Amino acid sequence: MQSPAGQIADALAHNAEAVCRHYLSKGHKEGRYWLVxxxxxxxxxxxxxxxxxSPDGRGAAGKWTDAQNGDHGDLLDIIAIAKGCRTMRETLDEARRFLSMPMPPPTENRPVTRSKAPTGTPEAARRLHAVSKPVAGSLVRTYLATRKITDLSGCEALRFHPNCWYRASDEDDAQVRPAWPAMIAAVTDLDGSVTGVHRTWLRLDGSDKAPVAYPRRAMGNLLGHGVRFGQSGRVMMAGEGIETMLSLRQVMAAMPAIAGLSAAHLAAILFPAMLRRLYVARDDDPAGVGALKTLTGRAIKAGIEVVPLESRLGDFNDDLRAFGRERLAAELRAQLRAEDAGHFLMQG
Known part of the structure; x- marks a missing residue:
């Protein structure tokens, strides 16, 4: 039998938009998401x-993620923070009032503190980056090779940690390992200073991401910054995901790139002074559409041309794995400016 908290969480999920409009009123709806x-x-x-x-069943209604710090949770967390609830009992009572559900007898449930996991600081991110190792001969190489990413020239931002701590969530199995191998990606500012890191936890043999609820998380100061590949120049490319940008670099290794790590952070990346043309590999979802619009508006004001890059499948790593380098290069040739195709794109 489902617990009272589980029943209320389900009821909130069925009314997710109403919950967001009430407790996250400064946000707005885009497609299947509420953004704030x-x-x-x-x-x-x-x-x-x-x-x-989500149609593929990988995301449940009412679940949320903060792309800036990697925090995540459900609508009970949102209510607890919004109302300053100190215990689970207070949170459930507030949820019942919102849902117009009957209040429980005074003896139901003992107050249980609902703790909020700490977020990572830039200092903690720098410490993790410092103790990580180069990727040569590591499981990072193994993992990326399974995704057809083998050329890592100019990818010094990537490092490897053999036993990176993983904070389990409520959606993880109770026996989940407390640490896994991880790909550590440095998030840096325009001066190259580390402001955060992005972690991708891996299986013990490097064959895939670790079997955990949230195999990717970021920590530190991310806004305006990103994971950078190559030295900044007049022509660059940007996108949300690390693997998306690494996939493009398999056929355009000389073009500098930045992974913003989320749509919100892609929209907010800071522009290098010499940048004049920016290719943007956006994700085909409401957040990606919004990010491209915001980024384009900012770029125009700075005198920077923005050129979208469209993948054939879900993203450019899907294209790379399905079609190979030569066909990916051919698809991109039609989207790049002629001078950039000649200078940056691999020759077939």
Whole structure:
């Protein structure tokens, strides 16, 4: 039998949009998501709440993630933070009032503190980066090779940690390992200083991402920054995911790139002074569409041309794995400016 907390969480998920409009009123709806700055109802786009289950079944309604710090949770967390609830009992009572559900007898449930996991600081991110190792001969190489990413020239931002701590969530199995091998990607500012890191936990043999609920998380100061590959120049490319940008670099290794790690952070990346043309590999979802629009508006004001790059399948890593380098290069040739295709694109 489902617990009272589980029943209420399900009821909130079925009314996710109404919950967001009430407790996250400074956000707005885009497609299947509610976008807002953070759990404290700050205006912005970093935190996104699923308003309905994803078609592939991988995301449940009511679940949220903050792309800036990697925090995640459900709508009970949102209510607890919004109302300053100190215990699970207070949170459930507030949820019942919102849902117009009957209140429980005074003896139901003992107060249980609902703790919020700490977020990572830039200092913690720098410490993790410092103790990580080069990727040569590591499971990072193994993992990326399974995704057809083998050329890592100019990818010094990537490092390897053999036993990186993983904070389990409520969606993880109770016996989940507390640490896994991980690909560590440095998030840097325009001066090259490390402001954060992105972690991708891997299986023990490097054959795939670790079998955990959230195999990717970021920590530190991410806004405006990103994971950078190559030295900044007049022509660059940017996108959300690390593997998306690494896939493009398999056929354009000389073009500098930046992975923003989320749609919200892609929209907010800071432009190098010499940048004049930016190719943007956006994700084909509401957040990706919004990020491209925002980024383009900022770039035009800075005198920078923005050129979208469209993948054939879900993303450019899907294209690379399905079609190979030569066909990916051919697809990109038609989307690049002629001078850039001649200078940056691999020759077939």
């Amino acid at each position: 700055g953070d759990v404290h109802n700050t205006p912005g786009r970093s935190l996104y709440v699923r308003l309905s289950a």
